[in-house]
Amino acid sequence: MTDHNNSEEEYMTTDQVALFLNRSKGSIYNYVKEELLTPVADHPKWKMRKTTLFRKSEVEQFREKLTKPGITTLEAAKELGIEYTALMPFIYNGTLQADRKIFQGKERHFIKKEELSCFKNSEVFRNFLERKKKNKRATQDGWILFQRLINPESNVMARIMELNENQSLVITEEDEQFPIEEIVQRGFMAQHPITDMPYITRKGYAKFKFFKPYSIHSDIFQVIDYLYQLITHKNVKIVVEHSFIYLDIKPVFLEGMSQDFFSILNSGLYEGKVEQQPSGVSIDSDLEPLYLNVPSHLKQLIKEKAKKENKTIEELSIQALIKGLND
Secondary structure: OHHHHHHHHHEEEHHHHHHHHOOOHHHHHHHHHOOOOOOEOOOHHHHHHOOOEEEHHHHHHHHHHHOOOOEEHHHHHHHHOOOHHHHHHHHHOOOOOOEEEEEOOEEEEEEOHHHHHHHHOOHHHHHHHHHHHHHHHHOHHHOOOOOEEEEOOOOEEEEEEEEOOOOEEEEEOOOOEEOHHHOOOOOOEEOOOOOOOOOOOOOOOEEEEEEOOOOOOOHHHHHHHHHHHHHOHHHEEEEEEOOEEEEEEOOEEEEOOOHHHHHHHHHHEEEOEEEEEOOEEEEEOOOOOOOOOOOHHHHHHHHHHHHHOOOOHHHHHHHHHHHHHHO
16 A cells, blocks of 8 residues: 555656646647657556556656746846846846856846845946936937927927926027927927837947037037937937036947048047948947956955946946056
């Protein structure tokens, strides 16, 4: 009797396997067909009743393979309330720890629950959400900083010259000033509506610095107009500090851009690359990959210091390398 009970404990029927794996019986049959599970053909019960049986130990091992080794990047993005493309840079620069593992035949990034929780509560992520909030403010109702406006009836041009949480300011070519809330009321509209283009996932930015001009017809504003039309505000970061405009542009090739466009951009370049080519202008960062293997305690120290200084691991590492090489 004891031997019989032990024997029963070592085997499972198709129904039991389906319940144990939380799958349908059809899925179990498919696993058998794909040779992922192997029925036992030499058990007395199978011979008497033609019942399909499986070794419990094999089923348990198979369940481990079916169990995800962590949170997927899509699940993490959903939990954080951000887009997948916004999440991945945090993984690539090491701010959010993720491991590449093979699951169901494919190699993917998986994130531990505690790592995601730590990142969700980090200052880096809070700052990201704050910037995102400001971005949303800067694009509310379809308006973005330095966007060109037109009044179709009077043919008067205007431009959004300030747009932040505290105030907004539109200036016309006739030097009239008003907030963005009055744009439609005054008969203005975007001369070039915002188009929907995906975020460019290539790493880094080409960075530019220009004096903030007084004239809304300035060449630099015309360059920004072109950028908004061709790659949208998603791939252009603009920060205004004191009398300067800091312009960060994702790596991209802009077909058909003129020599004048290239000259204006090149005059303000301070980091990255801009090249005039026969069919357009190439914009790129000057980032080059540098792969290092470091002791685990050093990696942990870098992560902690980066978190404390509100920087990415990549930013802190570059800063440390520059400081070390210049000392």
